[in-house]
Amino acid sequence: MKKHTIVALLQDRPGVLSRVIGLIRRRGYNIESLAVGHSETPGVSRLTIVVESEHVEQVVKQLYRLIEVLKVSDVTDDPTVEREMTMIKLHAPPAARHEIISMCSVFGARIVDVGSNTMIIEMTGTPGKVENFIEVVRPYGIKEMMRTGRIAMVRGARGHNAGEYVEPATNGVAVPALN
Amino acid sequence: MTKPLTGAQIMCEALIREGVEVMFGIPGGAIMPFYYAMWDYRDRLRHVLCRHEQGAGHAAEGYARATGRLGVCIGTSGPGATNLVTPIADAMMDSTPLLAITGQVGSHVLGKDAFQETDITGITMPITKHNYLVKNVDELPYVFKEAIHIATTGRPGPVLIDITKDAMQKTTVPNWDIKLNLPGYKPTYQGNRRQIREAIKLLISAKKPLIIAGHGIIMAGAHRELQEFAERLRIPVITTLHGIGAIPENHPLAIGMPGMHGWVHVNRAIQECDVLFNIGGRFDDRVTGKASTFAPNARIIHVDIDPSEIGKNVRVDVPIVGDARLVLQALLEDLPPPSELAELHTHASDWMEHIREMQDKHQGKQQYKNRAAMANMSLPPHDVYEALSRTLNARGNYRVVTDVGQHQMWAAQLIDWNQGPRTHITSGGAGTMGFAVPAALGVAIAYPNETVWAIVGDGGFQMTNQEMATIMQEGLKNIKVAVINNGYLGMVRQWQELFEHKRYSGTPLSGPNFAKLAEAYGWKGITVERSEDVQSAIDEAHATDGPVLIDFRVEREVNVFPMVPQNKSIGEMILSESQA
Ligand SMILES: Cc1ncc(C[n+]2csc(CCOP(=O)(O)OP(=O)(O)O)c2C)c(N)n1
Ligand SMILES: [Mg+2]
Numbered sequence: 001m002k003k004h005t006i007v008a009l010l011q012d013r014p015g016v017l018s019r020v021i022g023l024i025r026r027r028g029y030n031i032e033s034l035a036v037g038h039s040e041t042p043g044v045s046r047l048t049i050v051v052e053s054e055h056v057e058q059v060v061k062q063l064y065r066l067i068e069v070l071k072v073s074d075v076t077d078d079p080t081v082e083r084e085m086t087m088i089k090l091h092a093p094p095a096a097r098h099e100i101i102s103m104c105s106v107f108g109a110r111i112v113d114v115g116s117n118t119m120i121i122e123m124t125g126t127p128g129k130v131e132n133f134i135e136v137v138r139p140y141g142i143k144e145m146m147r148t149g150r151i152a153m154v155r156g157a158r159g160h161n162a163g164e165y166v167e168p169a170t171n172g173v174a175v176p177a178l179n
Numbered sequence: 180m181t182k183p184l185t186g187a188q189i190m191c192e193a194l195i196r197e198g199v200e201v202m203f204g205i206p207g208g209a210i211m212p213f214y215y216a217m218w219d220y221r222d223r224l225r226h227v228l229c230r231h232e233q234g235a236g237h238a239a240e241g242y243a244r245a246t247g248r249l250g251v252c253i254g255t256s257g258p259g260a261t262n263l264v265t266p267i268a269d270a271m272m273d274s275t276p277l278l279a280i281t282g283q284v285g286s287h288v289l290g291k292d293a294f295q296e297t298d299i300t301g302i303t304m305p306i307t308k309h310n311y312l313v314k315n316v317d318e319l320p321y322v323f324k325e326a327i328h329i330a331t332t333g334r335p336g337p338v339l340i341d342i343t344k345d346a347m348q349k350t351t352v353p354n355w356d357i358k359l360n361l362p363g364y365k366p367t368y369q370g371n372r373r374q375i376r377e378a379i380k381l382l383i384s385a386k387k388p389l390i391i392a393g394h395g396i397i398m399a400g401a402h403r404e405l406q407e408f409a410e411r412l413r414i415p416v417i418t419t420l421h422g423i424g425a426i427p428e429n430h431p432l433a434i435g436m437p438g439m440h441g442w443v444h445v446n447r448a449i450q451e452c453d454v455l456f457n458i459g460g461r462f463d464d465r466v467t468g469k470a471s472t473f474a475p476n477a478r479i480i481h482v483d484i485d486p487s488e489i490g491k492n493v494r495v496d497v498p499i500v501g502d503a504r505l506v507l508q509a510l511l512e513d514l515p516p517p518s519e520l521a522e523l524h525t526h527a528s529d530w531m532e533h534i535r536e537m538q539d540k541h542q543g544k545q546q547y548k549n550r551a552a553m554a555n556m557s558l559p560p561h562d563v564y565e566a567l568s569r570t571l572n573a574r575g576n577y578r579v580v581t582d583v584g585q586h587q588m589w590a591a592q593l594i595d596w597n598q599g600p601r602t603h604i605t606s607g608g609a610g611t612m613g614f615a616v617p618a619a620l621g622v623a624i625a626y627p628n629e630t631v632w633a634i635v636g637d638g639g640f641q642m643t644n645q646e647m648a649t650i651m652q653e654g655l656k657n658i659k660v661a662v663i664n665n666g667y668l669g670m671v672r673q674w675q676e677l678f679e680h681k682r683y684s685g686t687p688l689s690g691p692n693f694a695k696l697a698e699a700y701g702w703k704g705i706t707v708e709r710s711e712d713v714q715s716a717i718d719e720a721h722a723t724d725g726p727v728l729i730d731f732r733v734e735r736e737v738n739v740f741p742m743v744p745q746n747k748s749i750g751e752m753i754l755s756e757s758q759a
Contacts, residue, residue, distance in 0.1 A: 014312070019304060028306050061487035067309045067329060070363045099225055165362045 001052040003032060004057065004076045005152050009039060009162050010048045011068035019066050020047065027062055029053045033084075033127075037150030041162035044070065048151045070165035076156045079155045085148045086134065087112075091141030092119040100140060107133045118143060185217035186316040186347040190280070191224055193323035196355070197252050201225045201242060201624055202280075203235035207255025208295060210282030227624065230645040232259050234617035236266020237245050237643065241276050243619030245578060245603045247329050247398065250621065253280045257295030260341070261302065267337045268306040272608025273421065274394060276335035279303075286314040286343040299341050300435035305349035308336030310482035316349040324357045333484040335398065335730030355567035366484060370501035378456065378497050383515070385478075386526045389412045391437065391466075394421035394607075395459015395483060395503040397600045402426065404507035405458065411514055413527035415534055417445050419460045420591055420719045421607045424600040434534055438466040439743045440588040446749040448534050449474050457501040458482040462492040463608070472748035473588060482506050517576055541754075542742075556734040558587070558748060560663055562710040563731045564593035567632070567661065570717050574599060578622050578631045581605040582639035584670040586663035587741045590634050613642030616660060619648055623655045630657050630721065637664040637690050647700040649725050659720045660728040662693050665735045673738045677759035697728035705729045 017036060022163050024031055039046040042158040051058050056074050063072045092100055092114075100119060104111060109123035123133050127150055134145070152157065184192065190213055194202070194682040202224060206214040217226055229235035232254040236485065239250030250270075254263045258282040270277040284293040300312045309329050311322050322340060330338040382388050384671045396405050402425050407415045415434045416426050426433045435442045437449060446468075449455065455477040460466065462481075467473040470492050480497040481489050499506055514520075553559040571577045572595055579594065581587040583606055583624030596603055604622060606614035619633035642661050652660050672686040703723050707730065720727040741752040744759070753759055 015300065017303070022304055058487065061491075065308075065485070065487055067361065067364045106464060121653070166360075 001054055003050055003052055004056040004059070004074055005080070005082070005150070006049050006056070006063075006072060007052060007075050007152055007154070008044045008049070008063060008072045009070040009165055010036075010047055011070055011166070012043045012045050013068050015132070016045070016066075016068045017149040019068070019089060020063065021022075022047075022160055023062055023066065023110050024049070024051060024059065027059070032035070039162040040042045041166060044162035048149065048160065050150055054111055069118070070162070071152075071160050073160065075152055075154055078158065079151045081155060082126055082150055083124055084127045084130050084150045086130050086135060086144055087146050088121045088134070089144040090119050090121060090137055091117065091143055096140055100137070103136060109133060120127045181352055183352050183475040185212065185350050186218060186342065187212040187636065188320050189316070189351070189353045190323065190347065191220040192243075192353065193215050193320055194251065195220065197249070197295045197323070197327045199224065199249060201227060201253040203227045203229050203238040203242075204253025204255055204280075205229060205232055205235060205255070205259060206253075207259045207282065208257035209284055209344045210253060210259070211218060211282075212344060213253070213280070213342075224541070227620075227649065229617065229649050231643065232262030233265050233613065233734035234278070234620070234649065236263045236279065237269070237611075237614050237617035238621035238624075238646070238649075239277055240266055240273075240614075241580060241604060241629055242272050243270075243275050243277055243295040243621070243624050244273070244618070245601050245622040246528075246625045247400070247601070249278055249327060251278045251280065252610065255282045255295065256284055256299070257297045258673040260297055260299035263414045264302060264306070265613075267339065268716050269606055269611045269614065270307070270337035271306045271604065274398065275334050275337065276331045277337040278330055279337060279339040280668060281339065281341045282347070283312065285341045285345045287345070289314070289343060299339065301339045301638060303339050303658050306337070307339050310339040310402055313342045314348050316346045316351045318356075318387065319346065320355055320549070321357055322351045325359055325361065328359060328361070329364065333364070333545045350753045354476070367438030367486070367500045368484070368502040368505050370482065370499040370506035371511055372509065374497055374499045376513055379513055381454050381478055381480060381497060381512060382412060382414065382456060383520070384524055385558045387448075387452045387530045388412070388454040388491065389448055390414050390416045390454040391419060391455065391457040392416055392422040393458065393460025394424055396425040397459075397505035399459065400600070401459070401504035401507050404504055404511060406430070408507050408511055411511070411517070412520065413455070413524055413531070415448065415531055417449070418596075419463075419466055419547065420605065421470065422460060423591065423596045423603040427597040427599070428595050429597050432531075436591055438463075438749065439468070440592065440739050440741065441540070441749075442592075442664045443741050443754070444537035444754050445536055446743070446752060447537055450476075450750045451750075452477050454478050454568045456480045458507065461488045464492070465494060468743045468749035472750070514733050526678055553734075553737075556737075557709045557730065558707065558733050558735040559641070559710070560589055560665070560731070560737055561593060563661065563663065563713055563733065564589050565715055567634075568594040569716070570721070571630075571632070572722065574630070576628070577632060577649070578602045578604065578626065579632045580615045580619040580622055582611045582633070582635040584636040584639060584668070585609045585665070585673060585739050586634055586669070587739075588670075589663070592739075606714045612636070612639035615639060616643050617646045617649075619658055619660070620655065622648050622655070623650070623658045624653070627655075627657060630659060633658065633660045634660055635660060636669060637662055637666065637693070638668045640693070643691055647702060647728075649698065651701045655703070656725045657747065660697075660726070662728065662730050664690070664693065664735070666731050667735060668712050670739070672736070676736070676738065677742075677756065678744065693728060693730040703727040706732065
């Protein structure tokens with residue numbers, strides 16, 4: 001099944017993430033990766049989600065049914081920058097460290113902690129590059145690993161500023177944050 | 180207004196401001212502050228005490244479906260709230276504007292498994308258009324306004340507001356100067372003009388066009404425009420289960436219901452048509468049968484206010500997102516003058532003639548009623564419907580609510596629906612047994628001067644018949660209940676008979692003496708066992724100034740035909756047991 005990268009702007013209200021995830025689950029689409037956080041505009045979150053679906057336009061339309069969903073774009077075929085981050089706690093006895101360090105510099109990974117027999121390595125890159133790096137260090141013995149979800153941004157002038165989708169509260173009425 | 184009010188008073192004020200007059204509910208611990216405040220508003224906000232929250236929810240649905248206005252139901256936290264789940268899901272499937280108000284435990288114990296705490300916003304997330312948990316009294320004016328706006332606009336649907344007990348008890352000076360902040364909710368009402376012209380082009384070039392009129396016509400109040408449009412182009416009109424009332428069935432262009440228990444000529448026409456214009460229907464699988472085989476020769480135009488419905492079940496050539504009424508008005512404006520439609524009208528009469536020929540050959544109403552097999556039955560269900568249809572249409576001023584099962588399909592098929600929109604109300608999308616009696620209660624409150632018939636199976640009746648007490652307590656004299664009592668969960672039994680070697684697992688059904696039960700509730704109860712007594716019972720029900728139940732003890736094992744077996748093409752209808 002084709003994988004689609006969808007970027008969405010969400011009004012920041014309680015429960016909005018469970019609404020999005022619940023909707024995608026119940027419509028039978030598989031979530032491969034998900035990342036969400038603040039956008040450039042207060043009150044708006046930006047979400048990147050990778051889903052497997054034959055009918056991605058249905059995913060998009062269904063997401064729009066959620067009241068807090070402001071904008072949904074399937075950016076799969078757009079020129080984008082995609083990044084993912086991983087932290088790996090690697091088995092690293094003193095004898096292996098030299099090799100590991102040079103490997104890291106090839107991939108632009110950073111060593112952020114060194115223990116007596118371990119190292120924590122932080123690496124950011126395209127999902128493919130992260131994947132490669134993991135395979136390269138795997139033989140040393142991965143003790144723990146954590147990957148963030150993918151985040152994607154459309155290159156150039158295209159894409160959407162979150163500010164376009166929210167109206168500043170007017171006539172002095174504070175809009176409740178609803179929590 | 181600078182007077183401080185309690186949260187509960189603000190809720191009452193907010194409802195009154197939005198035009199709410201009636202609410203259906205049951206009190207309990209967490210919602211008690213609301214009931215406390217309600218006392219002061221009792222002359223403006225009528226509260227109907229139901230016997231089960233499910234009944235309250237369906238009553239609110241019935242009220243909403245019959246009027247087009249918001250229906251409001253109330254439950255307390257925990258079990259009160261979970262009892263509302265079924266009607267909320269039902270309202271979601273049938274796009275019913277419903278506001279469910281639930282009490283929640285105090286905010287200081289929220290999340291601690293407090294007595295009667297249930298995460299009702301979590302539970303109802305997938306079955307509401309939107310929902311809210313309110314813990315702060317200051318949010319109440321805004322939340323009520325937004326919730327009611329969402330429930331009643333665009334594609335209507337259920338919205339739930341869960342309010343902690345302390346938020347109802349605290350006082351504040353309400354701020355009614357509310358500007359809605361809904362940047363992600365902007366329903367499209369006007370159809371795209373280019374697509375509208377495209378639709379007209381297609382319809383005018385068609386030789387065998389068809390219109391499917393769905394629930395959207397009823398909800399948008401577009402029945403007049405629909406009729407005018409169909410008449411101008413002389414296109415035959417199909418009405419779905421929820422589209423009943425969009426055009427009177429005695430209109431020369433009306434051809435009847437499609438789908439699983441629709442008519443043969445209607446389904447065949449769909450399979451033959453070259454342009455299919457669906458307004459406000461959602462191509463439910465009960466309409467399409469196996470979707471990949473549906474309307475194979477047709478270019479499809481689909482009008483729906485919800486963009487996600489377009490292209491969901493069947494491929495669409497001309498999508499139009501918009502309100503059925505506004506789109507039809509635009510279509511009417513853009514139609515060419517009658518002088519340019521002469522050729523079209525010739526095709527139209529050939530096509531209609533063809534459909535009517537198929538209808539004469541296959542049409543059920545007479546044929547199925549008179550089948551030889553029914554000759555020895557002392558009370559075939561068809562006789563009940565025939566008498567009801569005749570009597571109701573002679574009297575006028577009626578609405579019918581049906582439940583779910585065989586009796587529901589017979590009602591859709593066998594009653595002549597000439598009474599206009601919102602006079603046939605049923606649970607379609609969810610198929611919720613137990614809908615009819617409480618929904619009829621809501622309808623009867625909305626229209627005290629009309630006769631409201633609930634047609635219900637013996638199974639569904641036993642799910643919510645406790646609302647007979649509510650009907651009595653509210654003094655609703657205009658409700659008449661027809662139990663089509665076949666001693667079975669009939670629709671399931673039919674499938675078992677036709678497709679599962681007559682293994683009647685869990686379908687034979689006994690019940691109390693329904694007429695006596697009705698009498699126990701203070702109603703009049705009548706039992707009918709023979710065809711010759713049907714008419715007098717119906718007449719007696721009408722002549723009685725009070726609620727009446729008629730227990731029609733019909734022949735037990737009669738099937739609903741025609742029928743499209745599940746996952747079959749609608750071109751493959753079976754007409755009798757021997758074809759299954
Ligand atoms: C709440 C609920 N439970 C189960 C079903 C499944 N179901 C559909 S039709 C039907 C039989 C209904 O029996 P009855 O009310 O006697 O009506 P009949 O079909 O006999 O006319 C059942 C059990 C349902 N639709 N709703
Ligand atoms: Mg039955």
